[in-house]
Amino acid sequence: MEAEFVQWLRERLPSDARLPLGLGDDAAVLHLGTGGDYVITTDLVCDGIHFQLATTAPELIGRKALAVNLSDLAAMASVPQAAFISLLLPQSADPELVHRLYNGILDLACDYHVAVAGGDTNSWDGRLAINIALVGTVSPRGPLRRGGALVGDAILVTGQLGGSLLEHHLKFEPRVREARRLHEDYALHSGMDLSDGLALDLSRLLTESQVGAEIEVSSIPISPAARRLSETSGRTPLQHALSDGEDFELLVTMAPAEADRLAY
DSSP states (O other): OOOHHHHHHHHHHHOOTOOSOOSSSSSEEEOGGOOEEEEEEEEEEEBTTTTTTTSSSSSHHHHHHHHHHHHHHTTTEEEEEEEEEEEEETTOHHHHHHHHHHHHHHHHHHHTTTTTEEEEEEESSOOOOEEEEEEEETTTTTOSSSSTTOOOEEEESSSOOOOOOTTHHHHOOOOOOHHHHHHHHHEEEEEEEEOOOOOHHHHHHHHHHOOOOOOOOGSSBBBHHHHHHHHHSSOHHHHHHHHOOOHHHHEEEEEEHHHHHHHO
């Protein structure tokens, strides 16, 4: 549904000089003339879908809410600057829940030098939801985009895949520093983060780049968690690595010679 909706919007939204990069990537680039270019993303996480409030420490929930946004900016190889945080709280929530959620947010914000600049708090008769809008600045080499992969490119990821529900989805480290270093030191053609699984996310990158791909299955880095999960799930470790999602590693493409230089 998401892909169809994005395409529906792209066909209806007029072009705008203030948006050199809009729908279709992990974040948008906003051009403000002499004010420079900013990378802006927003992500919503909800109880029952992205975490389980009843069984998860609120600090980890708050951390994840910011981390998924940091991962989007990492996908663009941009520098995080400021966050705007909106909480939609269950009516039964007490102040301690809010404090613990924010403690998780603030600890990660400190790690990545993100200023918490504002937001909103409200309550309703439903489950906890957190939305964060994150603003970053464009790197000197410009934003890394999905739509730049070339025929013959090597495809690389920054870490092991699969089994994220065995805690990785709550404790992952967004690849902000790795993205900036890769973008500065190597000629990356395209990139994105892996939030919905290698199979689906790679197909999105290929669609934006208008190319195809062949994957050497034996080269896919499968996490120990994926192997553990396969013992009870009825699915193979490879299936978990391809489709579990919420790995939040980087997926990048580059010329084979650059990939060799990176590997050695």
